Amino acid sequence: MSKPLVVPESFRLDHTKVRAPYVRLAGVKETPSGDKIEKYDLRLAQPNREALATGVLHTLEHLLATYLRSHLEGVVDISPMGCRTGFYLVVLGEPGPHKVLEAFQTTLQDVAEHSGPVPGASELECGNYRDHDLEGARAWAQRVLAEGLHIQETLEISQ
Numbered sequence: 001m002s003k004p005l006v007v008p009e010s011f012r013l014d015h016t017k018v019r020a021p022y023v024r025l026a027g028v029k030e031t032p033s034g035d036k037i038e039k040y041d042l043r044l045a046q047p048n049r050e051a052l053a054t055g056v057l058h059t060l061e062h063l064l065a066t067y068l069r070s071h072l073e074g075v076v077d078i079s080p081m082g083c084r085t086g087f088y089l090v091v092l093g094e095p096g097p098h099k100v101l102e103a104f105q106t107t108l109q110d111v112a113e114h115s116g117p118v119p120g121a122s123e124l125e126c127g128n129y130r131d132h133d134l135e136g137a138r139a140w141a142q143r144v145l146a147e148g149l150h151i152q153e154t155l156e157i158s159q
Helices: 054-071 097-113 134-147
Strands: 022-030 036-043 075-080 086-092
Touching: 022 097, 036 097, 054 075, 054 086, 054 097, 054 134, 086 097, 097 134
Parallel strands: none
Antiparallel strands: 022 036, 036 086, 075 086
């Protein structure tokens, strides 16, 4: 007998109602020892209207992973969404959406001003080191900052 499917939280989000760019608390888990882990949806592009090119997304991943840790304690991971509209951020502790938004804004400013090589983008450090677009990543960071981030509430699909 097979186990029932567990539908991920992101599949219950009504992608037609959210308005990017935003920060959204997507979930909170508690470890067996009582620690809290928060998962955030850091959305840059409007779902189903646009997507980041793979080189841009890849470069943003490297730059966000590098800079965000300087502005927010407890970062466990930041990973690109398969739909290429943003990133998932996993944080140990409970910084809350306002603090994450502030750290994300500061990090995007760092990205917009970044010059020089992309961190971790050599053949030795990266699994696809040729697929980077620093100018595109900087342009997306500037665009999001100009549009302004907001905190997005979770809007589930109506049944």
